[in-house]
Amino acid sequence: MGVFYSSTVTGRYHTFSSTYTRRNMNTIADAFIGVRKTLVKEFEGPGSRYPLMSPNGQQIYYVRSDTVTYDDAWVADALTDSTWTQGRPLGKPINNATNNNVMSVSQDGNEIMLWGQYNADGTYRTMGFSTSRRTATGWSVPTDINTDHAVNKASTREECVSADRSVALLGREIEGSTFGSKDIYASFRKPDGSYGPLINLGANINTVGSENAPFLAADGRTLYWYSDHETFGSSDIFVSKRLDDTWTNWTPRINLGPTINTAAWDAYFCIHPSGRYAYMNTSDGYRDGICRLDLPNDEATRKLLPDPVVIVKGRVFHAKTKQPLGVEIRYDDLTTNKNFGTAVSEPKEGRYSVVLTGGRSYGFYAQREGFFPVSDNIELKDLKQYQVIERDLYLEPIEVGSTIRLNNLFFDTDKSDLRPESRAELDRLIAMMSTTTSIRIVIEGHTDDRGTDPHNNKLSTDRASSVRSYLVKSGISADRLDAKGYGKTKPIERGVSDAARQRNRRVEFRITAM
Structure with missing residues (x-):
């Protein structure tokens, strides 16, 4: 068979010198060279384990065994990309007199999926899944999530959900359908919010061994998990990338290699959306703690990291009172109008975040009863690297005197014909006017300061x-x-920068009667 890999792995307290002879182990030899492992002091405590990064990178959830019998769910908030607040327990109603664990976090960070189902007073009722939302006063009492499949009887983190909540990934042992002792399955969300039958992810993920604790990165495509098959130690971290929307077609699994994995137990890997650092558990000297991994930025390592994403975040306000608002934020493909998910801003400060992958142009809009949806857009067809973009959103109430900019209207340069991507924005305006038939509006076109007055006046009038x-x-x-049409006579921003001119080129409507 021959020697596959020879290495010395140094832990905190001891050194393993090992020669590995795994015939079928798939690694990338130069990946993760120089990776640094550091025990995270802010997360230290009895039985600190199961780290889970939120898709927006703003929280890490984990478990601590501070009682003799039960695990509690804890959380820490990001101070910077690499530093955290001191961890704290989630408290009631999330933690109760049973094992509590956060399985997944929504992309806005305002909803968590939990192991177990709860009574109305927050006490444990039965096995299963539930969800809790962030409110102005804390976390809500969890509500049940229904599934078409048996729940995992273990209280460890063996599930995750995609950032857009459309797919759950679960570690399960199902007689007659597993490759080994435990496989990873997909379950698709149905329109009523429940999750459907299990679909095995296939032989590029699952083996004759045990596959555990899937973590789907923020790109919705890169999957990490730990397995006891073809490993350097008792269990190792692996990665694979999804190739299509069936969730059964994946690249061959790759072992992250001996700089990540040790001759001991390695598990519960999660990664920041930037791909610059990750967190995991290992028994190689870190049994009561969570390790941070500072990841190199080289070609070999990048093959094993998630695709770039953009985090769009900000706050949502009432445009006139400037009070924060809790609203629903949808994001759609501008070309096809296909919805790619929904986020909800938390009501106390109005904070929201949306995780967007590359390859398309997006429109996103915030909506709430009594307000016209405020929209924005972002072009990500050629996304090359991770970005964070801050956009505050201001919702105008539907009342006489309100002026509302239609941000997602699109025209070719110096043309007045509406491009197809404009339809969704206009259809929202049609819906408002169809619902409230007494509304009258004036549509107002504006240009920037370039060009002659006659040209700008005609162009703005034609677009309106x-x-x-x-x-x-x-x-x-x-x-x-x-x-x-007002041409260039009513700018909303002075200056000759591209950004100022873009803001001045606009079509808006003003409510004149109701």
Whole structure:
């Protein structure tokens, strides 16, 4: 068979010198060279384990065994990309007199999926899954998540959910359908919020051994888990990338190699959306703690890291009172109008975050009853690296005098014909006017300061008229609609920068009667 790999692995208290002869072990030899492992002091405590990074990188959840019998769920908040607040217990109603564990976190960080189902007073009721939302006063009493499959009877973290909540990944042993003692399965979310039958991820993920604790990175494509098959120690961390939307077609699994994995037990790997650092448990000298891994930025390592994502985050406000708002935020493909998920801003400070992958143009909008949806857009067709973009959103109430900018209207340069990507924005305006039939509006077009006055006046008028024509063709009475062009006479931002000019080029509508 021959020697596959020879290495000396140095732990905190001891050194392993090992020669590995695994015939089928798949590694990338130069990946993770120089990786640094550090015990995270902020997470230290009895039985500190199961680290779980939120998709937006703002929280880490984990478990501590501070009582003789039960585990409690803990959390720490990001201070910077690499430093954390001191960990703290989630408290009631999340922690109770049983084992408590956060299985997954929504992309906005405002919803957590938990092991166990709860009574109305927060006490434990039965095995299963539940979800809790962040409120103005803390976490809500968890509510049940229904599934079409048996729950995992272990209270360890053996499940995760994609950032958009559409797919759950679960470690299960099912007689007659597993490759080995435990496999990883997918379960798709149904329209009613429950999760459907289990689908085995296939032979590129699962083996004759035991596959455990899946962690799906923020890109929704890169999967990490630990396994006891073809390993350097008793269990190792592996990675694979999803190839299509069936969730059964994956790249061959790759062992992260001997700089990540040791001759001991390695498990519960999670990674920051930037791909710059990760967290895990290992029994190689860190039994009561969670390790931070500072990851190198080289070509070999990048093959094993998630694809780049963009975190769009900010706060949502009432445009007139400036009070924070808890609202739903949807994000769609601008070309196809396909929805890629929903986030919810928390009501106390109005904070939200959305995780976006590359390869498309997105429109996202915040909506709440009594307000017109505020929209924005972002172009990510050629995304090359991780980014964080801050966008605060201001919702205008639907009342006389409100002026609302239509951010997701698109025209070609110096043209007035609406591009197809504009339809979703206009359809929201049509929905408002169809629901409240007494509303009358004036549609106002504006340009930047370049070009002659006659040209700008005509272009702004033509664009406003194009919007009016679209609404009339869609069934809105013409006598409820006026259209005016102001050229460059009403800028909302002074200056000659590209950003200032872009803000001044706009179409908006003003409510004149209700």
